[in-house]
Each structure stands twice: as C-alpha cells, then as structure tokens.
Amino acid sequence: MINKVPFCKVVCDGNELKYITEVIESGWLTTASKTATFEKLFADYVDATYACAVNSCTAALHLGLEALGVKRGDKVFVPSLTFTASAEVIRYMGADPVFLDICYDTKVITADILDAAINEHPDVKHLILVHYGGYPAPLLDDESEGIIGICKRNEIKILEDAAHAFPTKIGEKYIGSIGDITCFSFYANKTITSGEGGMLTTNDSEIFNRVKTMRLHGINRDVWDRFTSDKPSWEYDVVAPGFKYNMPDLTAAIGLAQLERAEEYRKSRQESAEYYFRHLSSVDAIDLPVVNIPNENHAWHLFAIVLNDKSMISRNLFIEKLSEKGIGTSVHYKPVHLMTYYKQKYGGVSDLSNTEKVWKGTVSLPLFPFMKEEELAYVCDVIKDILV
Numbered sequence: 001m002i003n004k005v006p007f008c009k010v011v012c013d014g015n016e017l018k019y020i021t022e023v024i025e026s027g028w029l030t031t032a033s034k035t036a037t038f039e040k041l042f043a044d045y046v047d048a049t050y051a052c053a054v055n056s057c058t059a060a061l062h063l064g065l066e067a068l069g070v071k072r073g074d075k076v077f078v079p080s081l082t083f084t085a086s087a088e089v090i091r092y093m094g095a096d097p098v099f100l101d102i103c104y105d106t107k108v109i110t111a112d113i114l115d116a117a118i119n120e121h122p123d124v125k126h127l128i129l130v131h132y133g134g135y136p137a138p139l140l141d142d143e144s145e146g147i148i149g150i151c152k153r154n155e156i157k158i159l160e161d162a163a164h165a166f167p168t169k170i171g172e173k174y175i176g177s178i179g180d181i182t183c184f185s186f187y188a189n190k191t192i193t194s195g196e197g198g199m200l201t202t203n204d205s206e207i208f209n210r211v212k213t214m215r216l217h218g219i220n221r222d223v224w225d226r227f228t229s230d231k232p233s234w235e236y237d238v239v240a241p242g243f244k245y246n247m248p249d250l251t252a253a254i255g256l257a258q259l260e261r262a263e264e265y266r267k268s269r270q271e272s273a274e275y276y277f278r279h280l281s282s283v284d285a286i287d288l289p290v291v292n293i294p295n296e297n298h299a300w301h302l303f304a305i306v307l308n309d310k311s312m313i314s315r316n317l318f319i320e321k322l323s324e325k326g327i328g329t330s331v332h333y334k335p336v337h338l339m340t341y342y343k344q345k346y347g348g349v350s351d352l353s354n355t356e357k358v359w360k361g362t363v364s365l366p367l368f369p370f371m372k373e374e375e376l377a378y379v380c381d382v383i384k385d386i387l388v
Contacts, residue, residue, distance in 0.1 A: 002378040007328030008189040009368040012254070014261050019253035026249075031216075034249035038256050039199070042184075045167070045259065046176030048201035050208035053252060054215050057163045057185030057198035058085040059245035061128070062092050064159045064181040064200055067210040070095050070126055077117055077156075078128040079109050080335040081355045086128050086161050087336045096346070098124055099337045104354040105290035107304065108137035111147055118154050127151060127158050131165035131175060133332065133364075134191070134269075134299030135291065139178050140170050148179065159183065166191050167262055169297035176201040186251075191265060191301050192258035194251045218242030265369040269300035272371045276303055279380040285311035285387040287361075300367065304332055307361035311387060315361050318386060322363075325382045330364045 023034055035053050043051035054060050070076060072094030078086050080099040087097045098121050103110050108131065118124070129137050129147065139158075140146045151158050160175065162168070163185035168175040176182045181204075186197035202208050213220060218240035247255075258265075274295065280288060287306040291298060307315050319329050335356065336342055337349040366379060 002372070002374045004326035005328065005366045005371075005375045005379055006368075007330050007364070007366050010188060010193055011261075011265065011369045012257075015257040016254050019257050020250060023249045023253045029250050030248040031222075031246045031252075032249050034256060035247050035252040038247075038252040038259070041256065041259055042199055043201060045262070046174040046182075046201060048177045048182070049203040050201065050205070052200045052208060052211045052215060053247035053255075054198045054200060054245045055247055055251070056196055056245075057161070057183050057187070058089060059215070059243070060183035060198040060200040061085060061089040061159065061161060062243070063211045063214055063245060064183055064207075065089055065093050065095075065126070065128075066214060067207045068126060068157045068159060068181065074126065075121060075124045076126045076128060077114070077121075077124055078336075079130050079355070080337040080349070080352055081107060081132070081333060081358060082130045082161065082336060083163070083333055084336055084339065085163075086130055087342065090128070095126075097336070097342070099335075099349050099352060101352045101354050102132075102358070104306075104357060105287075106135055106292065107132040107289075107358060108135060109147070111138060111141065111145060111150055114147055114150055118150070118156070122154075125154075125156050127156050128161055129158055129179070130161045131168060133289065133302035133304055134164050134168055135289070136165060136168050136170050136175055136293070136297075138170075140173070163187075163190065164301040165299050167266055168299040170293070171297075177203070180204065181207060186255055186258070191269070191299050192255065192262050194247075194255035194258065197247050197251045197255060214240060214242040215245040216242060217244065266299055267296075268369040268371070269367055270295050270298065272367055272376055273298075273300045273303050275373070275376045276365065276380065279377070280305070280383060283384060283387055286383075302332055302364045303367045304362050304364045306358055307363065307387075311361070313386070315363060319363060321386050322382060327379055327382060328366055331362055332364050333359070335359050 039051040070093045074095040076090045090097045158179040160179045160182040165175045182201045184199040186194040220237045
C-alpha cells in the first residue's frame with residue numbers, strides 16, 4: 001500500500017557508474033574528453049551548432065548576458081515568476097531587471113505582454129525569456145509575430161532560461177536551437193541531471209567563442225590539454241578577466257548517461273501528467289496547467305496546479321495536509337519582485353497581477369520518471385479528499 005510519495009526521485013540506473021569509472025581510471029577528473037563528448041551530443045540532440053558545458057545554469061545565464069554585451073546601467077526584461085537566478089545574473093552585470101507579468105494559464109510571458117513592456121520601456125534591449133515547467137514561451141507563432149519577431153523588430157537580444165525545458169519543442173524545433181542563446185540546468189531535480197551543471201547552446205560562433213573563453217578564467221585555449229597532451233605545449237594566454245565555470249568530466253559522465261535516456265524519462269513524465277489531467281479535471285478548486293502544444297513536445301518538468309477562488313483552504317494549509325499524508329510538493333515560485341532584496345532595491349512593482357495570483361495558489365505535485373500508478377492514484381485520492 002502506498003503511503004508516501006516524494007516530490008522528485010532521481011533515476012541513475014543507466015550508464016552513470018560505467019562512465020564515472022572510465023573518468024576515474026583515466027587519471028584526469030576535471031574538464032576533458034567526457035565534457036567535450038557531452039557538449040557534442042547535447043548540441044546534436046537539440047540541433048544547435050554549439051554547446052558549452054558549465055557548472056550550473058546560473059553560470060550559463062551569466063556567461064550569456066556577458067556575451068550579449070549587457071553592461072552596467074542597462075535594463076533587462078525578465079518575468080518575475082522564476083527562480084532567483086534569472087534575475088540575479090542581471091545584477092551580476094550591474095544592470096537592472098524590469099519585471100514582466102505572465103499568462104495565468106501557461107505561466108510564461110506572451111507576445112502581448114512583451115509588446116506592452118516595450119512600449120513602456122523602449123530603452124530595454126535584452127530579454128531573459130523563461131520557459132516554465134517544461135512548457136515553452138511562444139518564441140514562434142504561426143498565427144502572429146511571436147516573441148522572436150517582436151524582438152528582432154525592436155533590436156532586443158534574447159537569452160532563454162530553459163532550466164525546465166529539456167527536451168521541449170516548438171513545432172519541429174527543439175528549445176536550444178531557436179534563439180540567440182539558450183541555457184539549460186542539470187541540477188539534481190531537473191529532467192536530466194548531473195548533480196550540478198548546466199549547458200549553453202547557440203548558433204553564433206562569436207558568442208560561443210566568447211563563452212568558451214570566459215567560462216575558464218578568460219584563457220584562450222583548453223588548458224587541460226597541457227596536462228593530458230604528450231606534446232610540450234604548456235603556454236596559454238589570458239585575454240579577459242573570466243570566471244571559474246567549467247564542468248568537470250566526473251559531472252559530464254553522469255550527464256552523458258542521463259542524456260541517453262532523456263526521451264524515455266520525458267515520455268514517462270508525460271504519462272504521469274496525463275494521469276493527473278484525467279483524474280483531477282473534476283476538482284473545481286484547482287486550475288490545471290494549460291497546454292497549447294502537443295503533449296509530446298512538453299518536457300513535463302513540473303505539474304503545477306493552482307488553488308483558485310473555489311478552494312476552501314489556503315495553499316499553505318493544502319501543502320501541510322499533503323505533507324501529513326506523506327506527499328512531497330514544492331512551490332514554483334515566490335515571485336522575484338516580492339523577495340526582500342528586490343523589494344528594497346526597486347520598491348513595489350505594479351501590474352503583475354497574474355504572477356501574484358499564481359503565487360498565492362500554486363503547488364507543484366510529484367512528477368518524476370517511472371512513477372507507479374499506485375503513487376499517482378494515491379496523490380489524486382488525497383487531493384480529492386482534501387478539496388472535494
């Protein structure tokens with residue numbers, strides 16, 4: 001009998017140990033051939049020209065903004081419904097976030113939201129676009145201009161935060177092959193994991209070369225060659241004050257094994273999400289995720305419900321009651337503009353009504369590969385017992 005369901009569960013029963021052992025036996029544990037292989041295979045997967053592995057998605061976002069030329073005093077659009085990293089990297093550059101609202105149904109910004117923001121802030125020339133829960137923001141739209149078209153018309157560069165969006169598609173195109181720069185996360189609870197880690201993809205050679213240089217101290221070559229090569233080629237140069245953001249081979253080894261099963265994991269999460277849709281659609285007190293793309297194009301990183309005005313209990317009490325029944329949950333997210341630092345720095349932010357409405361009611365339900373039907377049924381039954 002099921003009486004406990006965690007929020008997430010990492011599956012590492014593929015080639016993880018094999019590839020880690022290969023790294024250990026090689027005698028070289030930090031960045032080298034496994035990382036290079038991971039980069040190539042990941043770029044191939046999403047059909048990007050270049051991929052650069054780093055030690056976190058936050059590092060990828062920081063490097064991306066630096067490569068796009070964001071500087072002190074600039075302003076950058078970013079939705080407030082996101083993890084703090086999406087906004088903090090703007091502050092790393094000495095720039096200022098301009099917080100955007102989201103669509104209540106899909107939890108992402110829309111072309112209309114962006115258009116209105118540009119009219120109000122015509123001096124903003126960069127956008128951090130967040131894909132939420134595995135669902136893509138409307139970069140491309142068959143019926144209208146889409147976010148990419150709006151940004152091109154207004155000379156705005158796009159940095160995609162795709163921490164939730166691997167593997168996610170818009171039509172036949174993977175997220176990671178569409179915009180200027182895309183950043184992925186391999187944190188412990190993501191759709192594939194390497195424990196910690198991230199990846200930046202781009203089709204622009206200048207951006208790639210800048211990111212590759214800046215991820216390791218601004219050094220102009222792969223310095224691990226001097227330790228692994230049998231040639232006496234030790235010299236390197238520092239061409240910019242870079243960062244320490246490289247991904248070690250031990251981390252890449254896990255990522256490679258996870259990448260091999262990415263679609264298997266995604267399909268399993270999709271099946272669980274579809275179970276939730278079937279069994280929770282009759283619960284009037286919650287709003288389920290709205291999906292305007294084929295289910296197979298969704299990464300299904302999260303299944304986030306929102307308690308609406310028909311709920312007789314608060315979101316926090318609902319979470320407590322689920323916890324009492326052994327069901328793990330999370331909240332994605334407390335809006336960044338409501339965090340203490342940003343409130344003190346920028347004061348109150350108006351016109352983010354959808355963001356705050358989502359925040360007051362949102363709960364992310366358990367969703368991980370190979371959930372058992374008994375686990376899904378238990379979660380749904382407990383939710384109905386609480387809310388119906």
